[in-house]
Structure formats: structure tokens, C-alpha cells
Amino acid sequence: MSINSLIRIVIVEDDKLIREGFSLLISSTYGYRVVGSYASCEEALRQLEEDQPEVVLMDIELPGMGGIACIEKIKKARPGTNVIVVSVYDQPGLVFEALCAGAGGYLTKNMQPARLLEAIRDIQEGGAPMSTSIARMVVQSFQKNRNSPLTARETEVLEHLARGKSYSSIASELFIDKETVRTHIKNIYFKLEVHSKAEAIEKALRVTS
Template sequence: MIRVLLVDDQRLVRAGLRMLCEDCPDLEVVGEAENGEEAIRQAGLLTPDVVLMDLRMPGVDGITATAQLTAARPAVRILVLTTFDDDEHLYPALAAGAHGFLTKDSPPEDLLDAIRRTAAGESPFSPRVLRRLVRKAVGAHQKPEEVVDLTERERDVLALVADGLSNAEIAARLRVAVSTVKTHITSLMTKTGADNRVRLALLAHRLPPRPR
């Protein structure tokens, strides 16, 4: 069972999120908070697995709350759910320690999948957010990591990570077990030194083409 804390200053939004989560047998909404200060207090009392965090709230905002929660309770994973995906909100949220970033216009099934992926240690992003991260990094002329030898299957997995697919979606696309995908991703991180899926996605766009 994944324990979820809902954080949003709009009661109607929280009610909708609660109804969505409570329809899933593997999700349990353990509490709600209407601002960052309350979220920090509730997280201490309720020990959620995932905090679904809004960013713009009165008093202590979501970015400040994310930074304080990740510092005090590193086992708690933060999934941002916000209306705003501009640089002013995206990069501070990631710097504060957010593990994933979705916009509120995401389909309900994508949100539920993102909660599960966040709890499982993945870093889900709305597809357009991931594309913006990649474009910004590629446009910054960053020095590529030293390219090591990757197997054909590792390159296949890496390309699908860059497309924003989850482990389950990659497994279905490649017709392999989810555990096999996890093994490949662990290998990719070890070989490249990337410590999360976003950096793997950035690396995918800087790799030279496969030899023919």
C-alpha cells in the first residue's frame, strides 16, 4: 500500500485527488494539507510514502516545503503537481529535491502511474516538461559525459527513458520483464555516472548515432 499525502490550497482539488486515489486499492490517502507549513507537520505525523505537492500556496509555498521535507525526511518522496511548468517553478522545485513533476492537465491515469513510479524510486515527468529539460541542457553546450560501451539493449532502454516511458511501458515495448528493464537502467547509471532518469535522458540526446 502506497501512503499518499495531498498538498494543495484548493479544497476542491484535494477532494478530486482523494476520490481518484481512493478508487485504487494500492493507494491510501493518509492526510491532506492546504499549505507547505501544514504539509511539513502532517508528513512528520503520518509518514507518507509520497507527497503530492502543489507549488503556489499561501504562507509556506511548495518549493520551500519540498526543500525542508527532503532535508528532514529523505525517505519521503515528493511528486510536484502544479498548473505552472515554467522555468520559474520547474528548476527551483527540482533544486529543492522534488522527485517528479507533473502538470494538473495530465490525464488521471498518468497521475496515478506517476504516484506509483515515484514510490518505486523513479522520477516521472510530464512529457513536455522532460522535453524542455532536455532542450535546455542540450542548448547549454554542456560537456558530454565520457561515453562508455553500451549494449544494443541498453541503448534501446536509454532511448525509451529519454521518451519519458516508465519501466512498465519500456518492458511492454521491448517485450521483456520489468525486472530486466530495472537491471538495464541500473547498468546504465553505473556505466554513465548518471544518478537519475533525467540525466539518463539528457545523455541519450548527446550520444553519437549508433554505428551502422
């Protein structure tokens, strides 16, 4: 981006008041330019090529096509476009779906308006603006179940299992016998009250969140 180029921004938001509020805020700031402002995903996508936005501010809860699907389409059509979700919802499921779909940031609507401009700058510089409550969700998704009933070794075995490894592979990677792996897995199943690989993995992942 050259120094004196404007950042081209598109807003997708069905609430007229919010949409115009954002638009006004951004447009009145030097260096930013709102090139499109739409109430639906469909409209935004139709104009996407023409608008050539660098950043899209996207509401998730939209009539018609949902915001998640829209993010996917935008990233597919113009992979370089940065999408920042601006949502009232902070349900984990929605957040992860949005991030997986390609959103590069996630803000909740109760933010300070100035945070919006900061977020746009952040994402253009390679950052990932997130409300701290959202960040916590994301971070927690990494944290292993600290109160696991499993021992360290069992957890280790389970991790390998979750990566699709067979008993034999796990054995050789941990330098133990296949039989030992089998014993660990029996104990894991017993402790987690499950009876198969898939159940164990699911339970292990789920306890985390």
C-alpha cells in the first residue's frame, strides 16, 4: 500500500442506524474511505469486484445469507480482503465458525467507536483485532483440560490418538510397546467412560471449552 492511498472499506450491516454510524465515523477520518455500504450479503457480493475493498466490516446476524457463508465467499473471490466481524453475539460457536471461514478479526458491538478505526489499521498491518472477551475464548480453546482425570502419559497417548495414529505408530513414537499403548487406552476409555476412539477424542476436546 502506498502511503497516500486510502483504505477501501465495505460495510455489511442490516441495521441502518449502525451502518450509517460506522460509515460516518470512518469516512470522516483521514486515510479511510467507505466504498460500499450494504444491508445484505447478497448486495455486498454483487458489488464486490467493483468495490475492491481492502477491509470488510461484517455483521454476522443477517437476513438471507448468513454472515459466515458470506465471509467464505468473499475470501474465495478476493483472498486478500480482510474481514472484521462486528457482532453483538459472542457465542463460542459463532466466533470459531467466523474465524475458520476466514475472518481476521472479531469485535463485539459494545466497543468504543474509536476501536473500529484502530481495528482496521491493525488488520491492515497484519494483526488480528479482537475484543478481549473474544480473545479469551480463542485462547481457552488452546488450553488443555487442566483438571483431566488422565495422567500425563495417558494424555500424551490420547493426543497421538487424536492425530489419527494407530496403536503401533503411537508405540514406536513413544518408544514403548504396543501392548502398553493398549493398556493406556483401556484406562483412558475407562476414565472418560467411553468405548471408542471417536468418543474419547470428542470428550477430550469438549472438556476444554
